[in-house]
Amino acid sequence: MSADGALTASARVEALPRIAEAPRRAPVDWGAVAVHALLLLCVAVIAFPLYYAFVISTQTVEEVIARPPMLSPSGHMFENYVEAWTRAHMARLLWNSAIVAVVSAVGKIAISVLSAFAIVYFDFRGKAVAFWMIFVTLMLPVEVRIMSTYEVIGDLGWLNSYAGLTVPLMASATATFLFRQFYLTVPNELVEAAQLDGVGPLRFLWSFLLPLSWANIAALFVVLFIYGWNQYLWPLMITNTEAMRVVVIGLQDLIPRTGTHIPEWNVMMAAAMMALLPPVAVILFMQRWFVKGLIESEK
Amino acid sequence: MKRAVFKNRGLPYLLVLPQIVVTLVFFFWPAFESLRLSFFRTSPFGDKTSFVGLENFVNLLSSAEYYQSIANTFVFAFGVTALAVGLGLFVAALATQKVRGLAAYRTAVLWPYGIAPPIAGIIFLFIFHPSYGVLPYWLGFVTSYEFNWLLKGWVAMALVIIATAWTHVGYNIAFFLAGLLAIPTSVLEAASVDGAGALRRFRSIVLPLLSPITFYLVVVNLIFSFFGSFGVIHAVTQGGPGNATEIMVFKVYKDGFIGLNLGSSAAQSVLLMFVVIVLTALQFRFVEKKVIYS
Numbered sequence: 001m002s003a004d005g006a007l008t009a010s011a012r013v014e015a016l017p018r019i020a021e022a023p024r025r026a027p028v029d030w031g032a033v034a035v036h037a038l039l040l041l042c043v044a045v046i047a048f049p050l051y052y053a054f055v056i057s058t059q060t061v062e063e064v065i066a067r068p069p070m071l072s073p074s075g076h077m078f079e080n081y082v083e084a085w086t087r088a089h090m091a092r093l094l095w096n097s098a099i100v101a102v103v104s105a106v107g108k109i110a111i112s113v114l115s116a117f118a119i120v121y122f123d124f125r126g127k128a129v130a131f132w133m134i135f136v137t138l139m140l141p142v143e144v145r146i147m148s149t150y151e152v153i154g155d156l157g158w159l160n161s162y163a164g165l166t167v168p169l170m171a172s173a174t175a176t177f178l179f180r181q182f183y184l185t186v187p188n189e190l191v192e193a194a195q196l197d198g199v200g201p202l203r204f205l206w207s208f209l210l211p212l213s214w215a216n217i218a219a220l221f222v223v224l225f226i227y228g229w230n231q232y233l234w235p236l237m238i239t240n241t242e243a244m245r246v247v248v249i250g251l252q253d254l255i256p257r258t259g260t261h262i263p264e265w266n267v268m269m270a271a272a273m274m275a276l277l278p279p280v281a282v283i284l285f286m287q288r289w290f291v292k293g294l295i296e297s298e299k
Numbered sequence: 300m301k302r303a304v305f306k307n308r309g310l311p312y313l314l315v316l317p318q319i320v321v322t323l324v325f326f327f328w329p330a331f332e333s334l335r336l337s338f339f340r341t342s343p344f345g346d347k348t349s350f351v352g353l354e355n356f357v358n359l360l361s362s363a364e365y366y367q368s369i370a371n372t373f374v375f376a377f378g379v380t381a382l383a384v385g386l387g388l389f390v391a392a393l394a395t396q397k398v399r400g401l402a403a404y405r406t407a408v409l410w411p412y413g414i415a416p417p418i419a420g421i422i423f424l425f426i427f428h429p430s431y432g433v434l435p436y437w438l439g440f441v442t443s444y445e446f447n448w449l450l451k452g453w454v455a456m457a458l459v460i461i462a463t464a465w466t467h468v469g470y471n472i473a474f475f476l477a478g479l480l481a482i483p484t485s486v487l488e489a490a491s492v493d494g495a496g497a498l499r500r501f502r503s504i505v506l507p508l509l510s511p512i513t514f515y516l517v518v519v520n521l522i523f524s525f526f527g528s529f530g531v532i533h534a535v536t537q538g539g540p541g542n543a544t545e546i547m548v549f550k551v552y553k554d555g556f557i558g559l560n561l562g563s564s565a566a567q568s569v570l571l572m573f574v575v576i577v578l579t580a581l582q583f584r585f586v587e588k589k590v591i592y593s
Contacts, residue, residue: 031497035393042390043407049465050411052433053422069433111317118314123304130315137326139579143526143548144571147555147564148332149325156324171321201305230415232530233552248415252534255421265425272418279413287406291473 057081057269064265076266084271088254093247094274097229099162100246101279104169105224109217111170116179117205121191138173142234153238160244165235169228175220178296182216183209219293222286226279247275330572336565355566364542365550365567372546375460376524382464384516387471391509392501394479405476409469416466416527417534423462424535427454448536452543455536459544463524463531471516478512479505518582525574547571 056064058077063070084090118124119131142149149168158164186209194204210217235246254268283290340351359365390408394401411419426432429447438446448455482505490500529548532538538545538553545553547567555564 032399039390039393039404042386042393043404046408046411046465046468049419049422049426050414052426056425065431067436069431069436071433111321114314115318118311121305122307122311122314124311127311130319133322133327134318137322139575140326140330140572141526141575143529143551144568144575145326145329145333146551146568147561148329148336148568150556151332152324152329167321168325171318171325176318195305201307201310204305226413230413232415232417232533236533237556248417248530251418251421255424255534263431265428265431268421269425272421276414276418279415280410281413283410283413284406287409291405291409291477294470294473295477 053269053272056265057273059266061262061264061266065263077270080266080270081274084254084267084274087267088250088271089242090247090250090271090274092243093245093250094278096165096245097247097275098278100165100169100231100235101225101228103162103166104228105221107166107170108172108175108224109220112172112175112179113205113210113213113217116176116183117201117209119176120180120183121201121204134171134173134176136173137171142168146233146237150237158238160239160241162244164238165244165246166228169231169234172224175224178216178220179213181296182213186212215289215292216296218286219289219296221293222282222290223293225282226290229279251275333565333568333572336561337569339562339565341561351562355562356570359563359566359570367542368545368547368550371456371542371544372525372548374456375463375528375544375546376521378456378460379463379467379524379528380517380520382460383467383471383520384513386464386468387475387516388509388513390472391475391479392505394476401476405473408472411466412469414466415530416463417530419462419466420459420531420535423458423465427458449540452540455540455544459528459531459535462535463528467520467523471520474512474516475509478509482508515582518578522575522578522582525578526571 052071055071055073057080058073058075059070059080060074060076063074063076115130115134119127153159153164153168156164158167190208191204194208199208230248231246232248235244236249239245239249251268251271254264254271256263256265256268337355338350338352339348340354341348390404394404426434427446427448429435429445429449435446438444445451446454448458486504487500490504495503526548528546529552532544532546532549533552536544538549548571551564551567551571554560554567558564
């Protein structure tokens, strides 16, 4: 953004004659100040819940339940996180979540790259049917076929397995559409030249198309990683052993239900912070890819 | 369409095979299974199945509980959408001014999208906590009304709506900002030369240009809250208090998994599929028009 982007167009027009009179001082743009104030307010409102969760995760139980509520961090962060780590078997939970997120994202991308390649670069009988079948998956989210999908996984013997946790997540119309869209923008001359040189289809995919697709792949990976990490219903259904739990589900055991537990919200929040850190960090550090992936995969 | 294509008999089938297999096994098979089961009644132990025709649907459509869950779903979905899209539009309106540091603001509001709604639900569960939470404490200064989500259905509903909208607002803002950047500055400058104030510029230029994106986001947010919201309900309220936050997707799970009423659960799945088809068709009418910047 250019430096004068801060000035609104109208302010710039008004400012011109004044600059001629007093070149040193630009007038304070109160409009821009008000806009910044309102934007900062929005940011504060959106950030507050996370800040508060962090604050709670650093307090003792007495501080958590103190009235008036303490809104600044205390010094007990370390013991709360250690307690949450051991009590929730956090290492195992995070490991399982990482596997689900990475394997389902990589698998989905691999499957989609191949099928989009077939659909764009080949003419084959049944292409329309294949395309239609992939498209229809958009209309059948897991949530609407809970019981029968559970039975299918049971019939396959995949309950409590990584295969059951990841493979069913791999069919995705959006990823296929994204790659199809991208391949269609690749100029025909490239494939024509490759064919003249005697390059076969798989070689073309590997040495020409994939290197061009890295930006799309990275963007999609970020979005799919977060999607996989935050899966809930699926892992809830098909796993019932401690060893196979993912972190979003494992957290629930720590919720102090009113009246029956010591209100150890500090331990709860420490565990929640650990569970939400990986996907949030991925968004923050790979923001450019993330935004690209979000916007393009929804086209 | 591409004119240059590779000639090969078997290869294209091999390439689409993995996706088709996963689609058939995990999408089509269960969907048809749901359709089939919706015409049967299964005994709780799963040992006897008998054909009952449309009885499952008739029972559903004559049960007050089902209508309650439909109503809850609509309140929930429209609540989340209004809040998340509304706040997104508000930020977009502010950003029309082309303020400095827009990218930093985007970062500052985008990250909650990484938080799983059930975890967001747990955080808000504490914020709303009747005895320890800050929200009832602050509201206590204003009113003596008891904001206890365990007792008051609408407070529980507000809790899950706010928690869900919180995770989704950054997504909407990212889309609105992308749309804003696509509006040529010259259009806005021309308007201000003609004497249009900031509010006027937003109303007559930016809003109409953003309306396709707004429409798209409304549909996406509705789909997301219809189907992606099982987790927050399951983790936080379990559909309670009473049935106040029992949305349709949660009821499919509860009746099938806990109540073991497979026929009814399958019938609900079939009705839900119908809803998704309508919403997806709406979403694709938008894509057809290709109004999102490209």
